[in-house]
């Protein structure tokens with residue numbers, strides 16, 4: 030069975046952990062990971078609860094294909110009510126932690142309550158134990174935490190997911206990091222973990238995953254592996270990672286630059302893929318060292334970089350002098366064009382600090398960009414920033430800001446509020462480029478009308494992974510057909526996010542390929558059609574959570590800058606987002622009323638009534 034059929038429930042208030050059976054009726058309807066964990070969350074907590082209170086729950090969830098030989102089958106998710114947004118949060122991570130969780134025999138770990146003092150959880154197959162984290166790893170970085178836990182328990186093969194100081198300090202966009210640089214990055218799931226005084230989860234698993242029909246499973250997996258191996262998308266991701274996107278958005282005019290005041294970055298060629306692979310004058314080496322892969326992945330889109338040893342950012346800082354996690358498109362855009370910085374070494378440093386202290390680089394970059402606009406518009410001064418000159422384009426400001434945000438020092442505490450609270454505090458909410466409080470990823474919704482609609486309707490706040498309107502958006506600046514593309518891809522992506530497979534495999538595999546593997550791994554008749562319906566059910570369930578949490582139609586919107594200020598250049602020159610045209614069509618397609626509430630007939634069709 031793809032599912033291990035076991036949940037570990039950890040009551041942090043009581044300091045206990047107990048095993049319970051997985052709800053198999055829900056597994057049949059919500060699959061795993063994103064869908065299944067959201068079902069549990071919806072059932073077990075009040076959606077109006079403060080995300081940083083003990084009433085919130087934090088769920089680590091795998092999918093039925095996690096931990097198997099299915100290509101890219103190592104994904105896992107953190108599901109909770111987001112600290113950044115107050116909305117449903119599901120952050121998906123790769124690396125090896127998810128596979129290890131499954132091999133230890135667990136589909137899900139549910140954390141509830143709040144520990145009286147900092148703790149960490151160690152799982153060795155069925156053996157589970159909470160340890161005191163005080164005077165051991167509380168106050169340590171993610172990297173120190175991983176090393177210390179492995180050393181203390183004398184097992185270098187232990188996999189660790191932890192928070193850094195950002196999560197401990199409740200930075201609103203703190204994330205959970207595993208395997209040093211793989212992140213459950215968005216929506217502030219690390220702050221929720223910090224609020225529970227849970228520093229880390231360490232895992233070691235020696236069990237296998239037993240598919241329901243091993244012969245059929247191997248056949249389906251081998252067929253999928255072949256498809257992934259020969260797909261052009263896999264080869265491109267392996268070679269360039271996602272950084273090739275920088276030139277695409279920059280030339281098209283959808284690269285958020287200077288806090289989305291611009292859509293193209295004049296110095297983009299200094300921070301693109303070519304800049305990563307060009308040998309430096311200083312030491313003759315390129316920024317990019319090699320690629321790396323997550324559990325069971327044959328693509329290997331991950332980046333390993335080495336910062337220029339002579340760069341000012343790392344002088345006297347030994348931990349950044351060896352190879353470390355490098356820039357991917359989303360971190361690259363947020364730590365360079367968005368803040369106007371054209372120094373790829375400074376951006377790589379800032380990304381490393383985000384991994385080390387446990388912060389989402391997209392939201393950090395978005396919050397810093399908002400602070401820079403506040404500074405340049407005179408809403409804040411050096412008096413507020415402690416002498417920090419927050420000018421667009423300043424690599425010094427980027428380097429200092431990321432360190433003080435990670436450590437919670439000085440003005441870093443303000444940046445750590447996230448752009449929405451920061452801009453509200455200084456009376457310019459219009460400078461926050463966010464939806465439902467979550468900062469924009471690297472696509473502008475004026476040239477890319479579909480992405481604008483995707484941001485506005487995303488259940489977890491602005492997100493580039495919830496829908497996939499890329500092909501049409503990079504071909505046509507129009508509104509026609511976008512609602513259907515966004516709606517259909519949201520449903521498909523919700524299903525994929527619940528399988529245990531990486532979204533990037535979706536470039537090579539269609540839903541029928543996913544279905545064949547799930548059908549062989551799990552009991553039940555799994556087809557592509559059933560997966561689409563499962564995804565639609567998950568999307569509507571997330572919507573129900575948000576409506577119950579107090580979100581309304583008014584939250585399905587974009588910042589005024591995107592709705593009112595026309596793009597100055599690029600394919601979308603002279604255009605604003607025409608969200609008001611697309612949104613009613615989107616609601617209609619979803620079977621929702623004019624207020625964005627699912628109609629009774631829709632809920633009944635999806636077994637959600």
Ligand code: SF4
Nearest residue numbers: 123323326330531533
């Ligand atoms: S494609 Fe990239 S993110 Fe996805 S599993 Fe492979 S290495 Fe990890």
